[in-house]
Amino acid sequence: MNLEHLNELKKLLSSPKKIAIIPHKNPDGDAIGSTLALWHYLVNTGHKASIVAPNDYPKFLKWMPGSDQILNFEKENSQSKSCINNADIIFTLDFNHLGRVGQMSEILESAKATFVMVDHHQEPSDYAKIMYSDVKMSSTCEMVYVLINQLGNENSITPEMANCIYTGIMTDTGSFKFAATTSNTHRVIADLMDKGAEGTEIHHRIYDTNSPSRLHLLGCALKNMVILEEYSTAYITMSQDELDTYNYQKGDTEGFVNYGLTLDGIKFAVIFIENREEGIYKISFRSVGEFSVNDFARKHFNGGGHTNAAGGKSDDNLEETITKFTSLLPLYKNQLQS
Ligand code: 5GP
Ligand code: MN
Numbered sequence: 479m480n481l482e483h484l485n486e487l488k489k490l491l492s493s494p495k496k497i498a499i500i501p502h503k504n505p506d507g508d509a510i511g512s513t514l515a516l517w518h519y520l521v522n523t524g525h526k527a528s529i530v531a532p533n534d535y536p537k538f539l540k541w542m543p544g545s546d547q548i549l550n551f552e553k554e555n556s557q558s559k560s561c562i563n564n565a566d567i568i569f570t571l572d573f574n575h576l577g578r579v580g581q582m583s584e585i586l587e588s589a590k591a592t593f594v595m596v597d598h599h600q601e602p603s604d605y606a607k608i609m610y611s612d613v614k615m616s617s618t619c620e621m622v623y624v625l626i627n628q629l630g631n632e633n634s635i636t637p638e639m640a641n642c643i644y645t646g647i648m649t650d651t652g653s654f655k656f657a658a659t660t661s662n663t664h665r666v667i668a669d670l671m672d673k674g675a676e677g678t679e680i681h682h683r684i685y686d687t688n689s690p691s692r693l694h695l696l697g698c699a700l701k702n703m704v705i706l707e708e709y710s711t712a713y714i715t716m717s718q719d720e721l722d723t724y725n726y727q728k729g730d731t732e733g734f735v736n737y738g739l740t741l742d743g744i745k746f747a748v749i750f751i752e753n754r755e756e757g758i759y760k761i762s763f764r765s766v767g768e769f770s771v772n773d774f775a776r777k778h779f780n781g782g783g784h785t786n787a788a789g790g791k792s793d794d795n796l797e798e799t800i801t802k803f804t805s806l807l808p809l810y811k812n813q814l815q816s
Contacts, residue, residue, distance in 0.1 A: 479610040484628055487594060487608050490567060491629065494524050498565040498591070502573035503532040503580040506732070507684065509572040510535055511646025512596070512618040514544045515639040516569060519626050522636070528561045532579045536729020541683050542645060543638035551582050558582075565591040570606065572618040574599035574782070596621050598658075599783060600772050613784070616658040619646030623666050637674025644675035649684065652736070657786060695724035699734045699749070709807040710745040710814045712738030715796060718754040735762040745769055745814055750792070750799060759792045759799050769813050778806055 479487070499517055501509035513529045520527040529548045539545065551558040562568065562582075568591040570576075576583040587605075595606035598615040615621050623643050626634050635643075647667060651659045654667070671677060698720050705712045714734060724730075731751055738747025747764045761779055763771035764787050771788040775781035781790025792799040807814070 479608075479625055479628060483608045483610065488629065490592060490608075491520075491523070491525070494526065495566040496564055497525050497527040497567045497569065498561045499527060499529045499569045499571060500562075500579060500582070500586070501529070501531055501571050502578040503582075505531050505535045505539075505572075507539060507649030508617045508619050508646035510539045510542060510545065510548075511642045511644075511649070512571045512622045513548075513569075514542055515619065515622050515626070515642040515646075516571065516596075517544055517547070518636060518639045518642070519630065519634060522634075523630070530558045530561050530582075532582045534728055536732065537727065538684050538687055538729055539645075542642055544642070559585055562586065562589050562591075565589065567592050567594060569594045569596065571596050571622070572599075573597060574601060574611070575603040576605055596625060600785075601776075601782070614658070614660075616656075616660065616663045617647045617650035619643045619650070620663055620666055622646075623670070635670070635673045640670040640673040640675035641680060644670045644677060645680050645684065648677075648680060653681070658784070689725075689727070689730075691725040692727070692730045695721070695726065695730055696734060698724060699731070700737060703738065705741065705744070706804070706807065707743070709811060710743055711748070711807060712741055712744045712746075713748040713750065713800075713803070714738065715800070716749065716751045717796065718752040721752070735764050739764055739766055746771070748803070750796065750803075752796065757793065759794075759796065761790045761792060761799075763788045763790065768816070769810070774806075774810070778802070 497520055499513045501513045517527050517529050531548050531550055533552045534550055549558045562585050568589060574597050576586055593606040594608040596610045596618055598613055598618055600613050602611040699714050699716055703712055703714045735747050735749040738744055745766050749762050750759045752759055763775050765771045770785045772783050772785055775788035775790040779790030781788055783789055
């Protein structure tokens with residue numbers, strides 16, 4: 479965070495405050511890890527802080543220290559609303575515009591609090607008075623690590639916080655393999671291990687706690703994969719019926735999209751997942767190299783994200799969505815083949 483904004487934040491936090499911390503809708507490891515680490519820090523330094531998540535999040539994240547304190551806006555609506563309305567400060571973590579919190583955006587827009595954004599997505603909007611936006615960062619968790627070190631001292635990070643921050647860096651970097659992983663990311667991880675993060679245990683809890691039905695769902699996804707060699711593209715579709723057949727639980731499709739990129743020569747991987755309740759197909763886009771899925775998602779599928787990982791949605795049915803998608807590919811043929 480730059481000095482001007484940091485000093486403003488330090489001044490705000492110099493006396494006990496009521497604080498709400500908000501991750502994006504369908505929070506992932508980075509969103510939950512960063513909000514929890516910041517929550518621990520703020521509570522440890524004498525503030526009254528609460529995390530309000532727009533909706534539920536996967537079971538494989540629910541072991542994280544403090545996760546039982548997270549309010550779910552959909553389920554604990556009045557308590558969530560009063561936290562937001564009464565807050566002096568609202569931290570928004572791991573998202574770049576208020577639309578990313580779904581139904582909760584209205585109440586955030588009318589909140590009186592001072593907004594603080596901590597985020598690594600491209601093209602941040604300007605709702606926050608205090609901003610820490612850095613698209614080069616591997617994860618919001620890495621940014622929270624930097625911020626806590628700027629606000630506190632070398633003893634500020636407890637083992638609980640170290641485990642939360644490690645988790646978000648690990649999940650957002652695909653276990654330290656994506657391009658945004660820097661030497662500094664590894665230095666942060668090393669320090670977190672010194673401060674009590676248990677890397678092997680975290681990997682186990684996130685990646686090795688599958689249910690049999692989740693692996694069967696993965697089998698179904700891989701069977702549905704369509705490979706378009708001409709465009710170095712692979713896509714997967716999942717209907718609500720298929721999700722129901724394999725007893726889909728929140729988070730079960732996490733990471734499926736990446737399988738497309740494990741194919742030799744594939745540079746663009748996509749998964750379309752039906753959500754009948756919302757009447758949409760939620761889409762995840764991944765790429766390797768220069769091809770910007772952020773631009774693609776933003777331009778054609780009402781979404782965004784990062785250069786190599788983005789999301790979006792379609793209100794059309796599957797056939798129309800796939801027709802739209804495949805008819806766009808010729809426009810990007812040069813980029814996808816280079
Ligand atoms: P995922 O595909 O794993 O849901 O998301 C990949 C990246 O894109 C994440 O950084 C996520 O925050 C972002 N993202 C996912 N869905 C959306 C969306 O609908 N709109 C925007 N702007 N970003 C999204
Ligand atoms: Mn993130």
